Amino acid sequence: MQTNSSKKRILLLCAGGTIACRPGDSGLCPALDSHALLSHLESMTPAYDIQPLDLFSLDSSNIQPEHWQTAARCIYEELSTHDWDGIVLTHGTDTMGYTAAMLSYMLENVPVPIVLTGSQLPLEHPLTDGYENLRCAFAMAASGVPGVFVAFQHRVILGTRAVKTRSSRFDAFESVNLPMAGTVSAAGLRLNPSAIPEVQGKFALRDDCCDRVFLVKLTPGIRPEIFRWLADAGYRGIVVETFGAGGMAFLRRNLVECLGELTARGIPVAAVSQCLYDGSDLSIYESGRMALQNGIWDARDMTTEAAVTKMMWCLGQKTEDVHRLFFTPRFGEISPVREKNYPLG
Secondary structure, three states: OOOOHHHHEEEEEEEHHHHHEEEEEEEEEEOOOOHHHHHOOOOOOOOOOEEEEEEEEEEEHOOOOOHHHHHHHHHHHHHOOOOOOEEEOOOOOOOHHHHHHHHHHHOOOOOOOEEEEOOOOOOOOOOOOOOHHHHHHHHOOOOOOOEEEEEEOOOEOOOEEEEOOOOOOOEEEEEEEOOOEEEEEEEEEEHHHOOOOOOOOEEEEEEOOOOOOEEEOOOOOOOOOOHHHHHOOOOOEEEEEOOOOOOOOOOOOOOOHHOOOOHHHHEEEEEEEOOOOOOOOOOOOHHHHHHHOOOEOOOOOOOOHHHHHHHHHHHHHHOOHHHHHOOOOOOOOOOOOOOOOOOOO
16 A cells, blocks of 8 residues: 555645636636645545645736746745645636746746646536646646646646637647647656756746736737837837738838837847747748847747746846847747747847
8 A cells, every 4th residue: 555655745736716716696716725625636635645735816817927926936935845746736727828937937947847737617517627637737746857837638738838729628728839748648647758848957936027018919000109108108028929920010000110119229029920830930021031130039939928928037137138038948938049040149
């Protein structure tokens, strides 16, 4: 018989979300704390030594940068003072991709698996997907493979590559521009080492960030002045979702020129693609090359979630070379340079 001492010690850290919801007068809202969640997991508790801890109880649409800092500090403190083999963080799905990416930056060289999960239906719903997601998350947390991950619908995804692509289906998350880190099937948890960056070095907390970063999705007819307004309003960084491989208007409404004015003022502008897959390549078309000449950064295959949080994190660090830091991979958020058109700074 397996003894408690041989079980993997997993911290169940709870932040609310659908998985913790119950129906209320105003709709679903988080109601289950970490102990209540654990009480529903009798089928899993014999395999692991699970200890519950409440972080906060929020619909994830209410999670803000200060909550990311709270989560990162809590995880750092727990790993610095306790002998955890892994951590499972239950979280609402709507902003889970942002939280997973930011924790990947804030927790440098994290020594154990940090696995975010949640559900599309509350855990107490008879058709919930929460149990399967938690089983997958606990298996990954016990794997001994360090890093920040998202576990959902039998998939394990790098935290910097997880994107919610469906609002109601159980297969809500996809791994964008990188193969999945692992899968769960009748064969068990199968990891893909080629998709998981190696973690080495001293574990450190780098939780400073700047919330004055704005995301703009380009549409035909958008006025260039919007970017000047954002700069004048005090925003310190801009992420632009461009058309296709990086297209943006430069006739009639010259977005490229206006964004160039921002970069000249020291406000970094990063371009990602509105397309879910493949990323941007500003070297292909005339507008993209004009953007590069105006100092706009090509975020290549980064997801929107990874680029926005990376910009926030970089601007919070004590460095004058934000450009170099943005393009230095932290945990697989950006692929190596494909060709010489992409300087690292």
